[in-house]
Amino acid sequence: MSSIKVISDFITKIIRKNILFAITIIIINYHLIQRWTHISNRGISFNDYLSLSVYTCMTISILTMLNVIFYMRKSYDTVKILCRNNFDYFLGISVAVTRNNFIFCCIPIIYAIAYSSLIRTLSIVTIKSTIFILIFEWFLPLTILSIVISFISVIINNLILKITLSSVFLYLTSTNMLDRVIDIKEPFFKALFKSLNIFEDQSYAYYSDFVGKVNNSAYVIDKIIPTLFAITLIIVAYLILNDIRKKQIKSLIVIVVYSILFIGLNYISIDMSTYRDEERSYGEYLKKSNISDIKIKSHDMKIDFKSKSNIKDRIVLLNTSNEELTNINMILDEIFDIKYIKINSENIKFNKKKDLIEVNLKESLEPNDEVTLDIEYEGYINVLTSWNQNKYIATKDDIMLPPGSLAWYPKVNQSSCMAYKINLSSKNNVYSNLPLLNKTSNFLKKDYIFEGKSNDIAIYAGEFKEEVKDDIKIIYPSDSNVNMDIEEKIKFLIETRNEILGDSKASVDAKKYVDEVDNVMESIKRKKINMILVADLPSNEFLYEDSKGEKISITIYHWLSGNILIIDK
Known part of the structure; x- marks a missing residue:
């Protein structure tokens, strides 16, 4: 273990001096700063957008891949004297890259705490959910990626083949691949590709829309499968790189055991979740x-x-x-x-x-x-x-x-x-x-x-909070800002309503929308509404042609039922 620590310390110092490390930190900060204005204007939870940072995470992954391949090739001659064998080198590289991934994942925590403090939604729930997202949606995928690419780099000598295989793995485990297979009719294959996907954003993760926590075992299974895959690679690498006798048979046994677990867990998770390309039409x-x-x-x-x-x-x-x-x-x-x-x-x-x-x-x-x-x-x-x-x-x-x-x-x-x-x-x-x-x-x-x-x-x-304002009970997720949410949404309703009202060529659906908004405003004015609930509503859009002949898309952000108004989160 001492040689692995020495190797990982050495590689960690080398990686942090590399320009790719600095570029990665700049990209993360740029992404979070760019989103800051957008999310602060809407007054919504930082976690909502932190989970959607899949592209930032993918960028980190590509840079991580290049870092691992480049330094395993460049620095091997320098550190091989410290290695008892290639397995120590493999683990040393994996540990070094994992350390750097941890630093990358700590950066958004600072932004989350600062942002939540500004909009006064900082709480233990917010911090816990932020850390949870970073562990399961950033740190774990990046660590798995590091182990897989380290394995490929140790086993294969050809640089082009290393990059090709690593890129294929990155693509197969990305949300881009998941988007292409999400509408597969066969449930097992759909579950299979879902389990292989390690870069989940909030589109596919089992987050409560209120606190960002896991809310069923299917999500846990989706994380266990790629983690088991990484552990399997470590065991296989140990058997092969330590030149253990009968390594082929033992490696095959390990792979078979993982395959059985993989198939079993997939069948367990098939019914637990349903993934659809778009909204179901009946x-x-x-x-x-x-x-x-x-x-x-x-x-x-x-x-x-x-x-x-x-x-x-x-x-x-x-x-x-x-x-x-x-x-x-x-x-x-x-x-x-x-x-x-x-x-x-x-x-x-x-x-x-x-x-x-x-x-x-x-x-x-x-x-x-x-x-x-x-x-x-x-x-x-x-x-x-x-x-x-x-x-x-x-x-x-x-x-x-x-x-x-x-x-x-x-x-x-x-x-x-x-x-x-x-x-x-x-x-x-x-x-x-x-x-x-x-x-x-x-x-x-x-x-x-x-x-x-x-x-x-x-x-x-x-996890909802309740407030009473002007005799109206307002219920909203604990990680959002109630005043900004409601005021901005109602303001948007009125602006859209006025725009449509001034258009003589507005469609029947558009005019119906105007009537609905008028009904909402009249109900608020006459105090017929006694509860406003801020929560998710299904995407509901309609198109209408304005006076210039341009098609305008309007999204409906509200639903009025009796004396209760629901506004889309």
């Missing part, structure tokens, strides 16, 4: 004829949100057609497995194809008649779409199920209001657009009953 199912022939009058749900959520729902449906129906079609996202569907406590036959449920009725449902279905289903609610467009999460700690999100409960093609009753528990405070009927709590959990009418449901839970 349009093809909603166009089916008899989906429009049914109206849902009420949902009565008992929800157990945990790693694998379980939902029991009693649905009252009305036949709104002029014909009797022998089957009913509804939408339920494909991430769920249905355990049973019952009518009057009797199991009935059904068929689920992707997002479509086809329920076969034992007795025909006459026009204007009602039927009550009892359905139980379960699944992992961890759905992420590419480049952080939308993400839907439900665990015992954190819930993010905004309106217009995935079909996490049975739906039909219906825009009118229906009655909802929801029973659920959580360790954290839970918020919904539905009125709170009852809340009880103990040391372990909080039980909630929400009941009311709406055309959709929004449920959020996590």
Whole structure:
């Protein structure tokens, strides 16, 4: 071990004197300074943008790759006298580069503390989440990369081949590669490429949108797999570079063991998470004829949100057609497995194809008649779409199920209001657009009953803060600035509304948007809104053509439901 320390100390000094080390530090500072103005104007969490620093991390990776390859080639003759064998040299290089990676990862902590202090959101939660992101999204990937490239550089002598193989590894483990395979139909291969990806940004990481923490075991598995890969390379390098007898057989055994673990962990994580290229469209199912022939009058749900959520729902449906129906079609996202569907406590036959449920009725449902279905289903609610467009999460700690999100409960093609009753528990405070009927709590959990009418449901839970301003309860994530968030969002709503209003050629959707904003402002003025919730909303955009013939994209940042206003975080 003493020779490894001497080698790592020597290489560390050499690397820090190199121009690439200085360039890397400059790039990190440039990136963080450049983002400072943008995020401070929006008043949002520093962690939101720290996680999206994947390009900075990739730049560091490329420079790290060149550093490792260059110095393992240049300095070997100088330090080989200190090495008992190539394995000591391999570990010495890996330790030296890891030390430098640690320095790189400490730089953003200074910015995070300074920024959070300025907007008065500095807390233990903010610091912990910042450190967490830096460890798992910066330091760990860079360390794995250093070990892999060190291994390649020791085993292979040809410089061009070293750079080529290292570049291929860097590409295969990058988010660029993940973007190309995220829509693969075969779940195993999708999980495989996801596990290989070591440079995750917030688009793919399992972060609560409130505190930036891991919220299920699938994320941990995604980190274990590449870490095991790096450990496997160290063991194989030890066997090969120490010239141990029967090294080929032992190396093969190690690789086989890792492969078995890799495949096993991949199969475990397949159902735990769902990755989609873009937002799921249920349009093809909603166009089916008899989906429009049914109206849902009420949902009565008992929800157990945990790693694998379980939902029991009693649905009252009305036949709104002029014909009797022998089957009913509804939408339920494909991430769920249905355990049973019952009518009057009797199991009935059904068929689920992707997002479509086809329920076969034992007795025909006459026009204007009602039927009550009892359905139980379960699944992992961890759905992420590419480049952080939308993400839907439900665990015992954190819930993010905004309106217009995935079909996490049975739906039909219906825009009118229906009655909802929801029973659920959580360790954290839970918020919904539905009125709170009852809340009880103990040391372990909080039980909630929400009941009311709406055309959709929004449920959020996590690390929130509450303030009362002008008799309005304002709820916002603990790592954001409430005043700047709300004031900036409302200001943006008004500016966009005025711009559209002055355009004579505005589309119907654009004019509808104006009416919605007017409704929001009128509700605030007349104090009809008693709660404003700052949280994530699905990306909702529409295009309209202005008076100059140019197409303008408008993003909707709000949702008004009764006396509750949700503003996009």
